[in-house]
Amino acid sequence: MSNDDRLKDVDRILEEVHQAMTWTEERRDINELKALQMLLEVTKTIHSIRDTRELITFVLDSVVAFADGDRAFLMMIDDDGSMHFKMGRDANQRYIPAELFTPSSGVIEKTLEKGAAVVVPDAQTDESLKNNISIQQLQLRTVMCSPLMVKGEPIGLLYVDGRRAIGRYSRAHLNVISSLADQASVAIHNAKKFETHT
Numbered sequence: 001m002s003n004d005d006r007l008k009d010v011d012r013i014l015e016e017v018h019q020a021m022t023w024t025e026e027r028r029d030i031n032e033l034k035a036l037q038m039l040l041e042v043t044k045t046i047h048s049i050r051d052t053r054e055l056i057t058f059v060l061d062s063v064v065a066f067a068d069g070d071r072a073f074l075m076m077i078d079d080d081g082s083m084h085f086k087m088g089r090d091a092n093q094r095y096i097p098a099e100l101f102t103p104s105s106g107v108i109e110k111t112l113e114k115g116a117a118v119v120v121p122d123a124q125t126d127e128s129l130k131n132n133i134s135i136q137q138l139q140l141r142t143v144m145c146s147p148l149m150v151k152g153e154p155i156g157l158l159y160v161d162g163r164r165a166i167g168r169y170s171r172a173h174l175n176v177i178s179s180l181a182d183q184a185s186v187a188i189h190n191a192k193k194f195e196t197h198t
Contacts, residue, residue, distance in 0.1 A: 039176050043183040052188065053087075059158070059184045060089035066176060067144055069162035071096060073103055074148075076156040086156065103159050106132040107143045111157060117146035117178040122165035141165040144173070146181035150189045158184060 042062055049055040060072040073096070074086040088096030106129050111118045120126050120143040123135045134140070140161050148156040158181045166173065 039179055042180070046183050046187045047190075049187070055184075055187055056087050057089065059180070059188075060087060061093055063144075063158060063160045063177070063180055064089060064091050066180070067142060067160045067162060067173075068164060069142060069144075069160040071162070072158070072160040073101060074156060074158060075108075076148075077154055083157070091162075102134060102138060103145075104129065104132060104134045104138075104140060104143050104161065106135065107145050107161075108157060108159065111145040111147060112154075115147060115154070117144070117174055117181065119144045119166075119174050119177060121173075124165075139163050144177045146177050148181055148185035148188065150185050155185060155189065 046055065046059065046062075049058060056074050060074060063069070064072045069091065071088060071090050073088045075083050076086045077083050085098045085101045088098075088101060090096055104123070107118055107120060107123075110128075120129060123129045123132075123140045123143050129135050129143075135143075138161070141163055142165055143159075143161045145157060145159045147154045148158055158177070160177075
């Protein structure tokens, strides 16, 4: 399957995920289960890609579509513990250059402190973040960030933000971003090993 065909297929899957995430109180649990089942289809595609650049591109496009975000970034942690920009993508599937890498430092710090995914449904009303300079300058609303973990150790961060707030937040948002990051972590780690041995 070509990359274009794969992206068309994931667009279809992610549109179904969006529909599943349109919450009603009566069907909340049913919709959550459906969203996670469809996430499984996305992760199958993730694990079929061996080229690291193609894989990261696919992951970022997937998380932007899922979160209805404007931008997504992947950061990697070096052996010395320092973190650097790896790749960015916008909602129009264009690459974002490193000089435009402007995520919310507050959300990143919170994610690293927790060692787990952080979802901010509306950063403009979040008491711990609403006065953050980057939140105000970028007029951010929804922010999601999750660590990329391999064997219990962080190898990077998956980050997505947007200027639209999540209409109705549920734990499924947290579950999906965490699961996507977990699957991406393993796939990126394996892709790097595959490239090293070929």
